[in-house]
Amino acid sequence: MTDLSTRTALVTGGNRGIGLEAVRALAAAGASVTFTARSAEKVDEAMAALSDVRDRVLGEVVDATDRAAVSALCGKGFDILVNNAGVVGPIGRIGDVAIADWAANIETNLVGAFHAIQQALPPMLARGGGTVVNLSSGAARNAMEGWSAYCAGKAGLAMLTRSVHLEFGDKGIRIFGFAPGVVDTDMQVSIRASGINPVSKLKREELAPAAEPAQAIAWLCTPAADGYCGEEVDVRDPELRAACGLPPQS
Template sequence: MTLTGKTALVTGGNRGIGLATVRALAQAGATVHFTARSAANLAAAQRELGPVIATGHVANMTDRLAMTTLFQQPFDILINNAGIIGPIGRILDIQVEDWARNIDTNLTAAFHATQLALRHMVQRGGGTIVNLSSGAAHRPQEGWSAYCAGKAGLAMLTRSVHMEYGDHGIRIFGFAPGVVDTDMQGTIRASGINPVSKLPRASLAPADEPARAIAWLCTPAADPLAGSELDVRNPDLRAAAGLPPLA
């Protein structure tokens, strides 16, 4: 698996699945950029990466001007990873402003990044976009109305991009990484509000597994799957991406 000569951007690449994806793409030969919300988060990510070379940018996904400035340079690969889980709570217990903030981060900001990336990709004859999806895009979870709605919208965005620009060389995938040991899962466990919060930490997957699958999706080997919603737990996908079979 090689991505030599490709330039990639991972949003929210300073921790969790995003940071693992930065590492996986760089190890595959790509020139990798990533975003973080603050200089402190950026510095922490660079320490975690160690000898892995990647360029960090302080940019909040919802800051339209910052993202427009960042996308003045073209990227061959966009990983729409940045996202939030909250507000966690039943519909009558949450504020509409918090609900809207989730949609702006998980859906509207991902649309904006996709739009900015497409302008260069279409001109250059192709590119790859991976949207971090979730089982929540297809199955509601108590207390996650905003997250489920945002991920469902993102799944439809994936299909829309494939329909409109697949013939222009754009390869886009929705990818559900499974239940991974990240800070977001810590927030979910603390809420105690639905079955996902009850999962023991020992049962959660390491972040490097979905990251390796994401890197594989950026290679031509994944061409037949373009436009699809994929799940890291699918045995055929795991085998193709070189991941161990699930127990």
């Protein structure tokens, strides 16, 4: 059983979907978990959904692109950082999307994750180490029509994961790029509405529940996952699924 009873964790964008279930899984494993959301209303909704672990959870109103707020929060010091906050849009072919929207995606998915890591590292290093899980995607390796910003941002995030491992892996920083698969989240609702590539054609019943990748995220935060440090890992990998207690995929 995953035991994180002595750990503190920060999950960005933890008010819904994979983020919400990651908060639940980490707290259920004993961690004290802080999550971020963009509004007090979203924090309250998430706290209501997390009633089973509420005594180990705290919500903070912080936008992943608000550098001052992220700095202040990360400066409190956490053993675990889960960079989950992210957006898929703009969805559209390169000639049809506004550059401001494209840049906003990179600001959230890549720059925001970099800044959170940069600010979380000093307290981690002062305590002798810590764990970072970056939410990656198959889109980091395979271009998808209509997702140029998302693919570019996730590809950059994958290289950021490798860079952090190179620079800090020998100083106790454990970092992973974690691809959660195709999960039943609000993001998938937007993707289906676009109708622009094969992922948008998937039926909802074909999507995985958010609790599956959340269980894997919690497991990555334990020493059992040390063999994967610095790597891009995928929840659909049979060996990973077996290691973290997930059933084989059909």
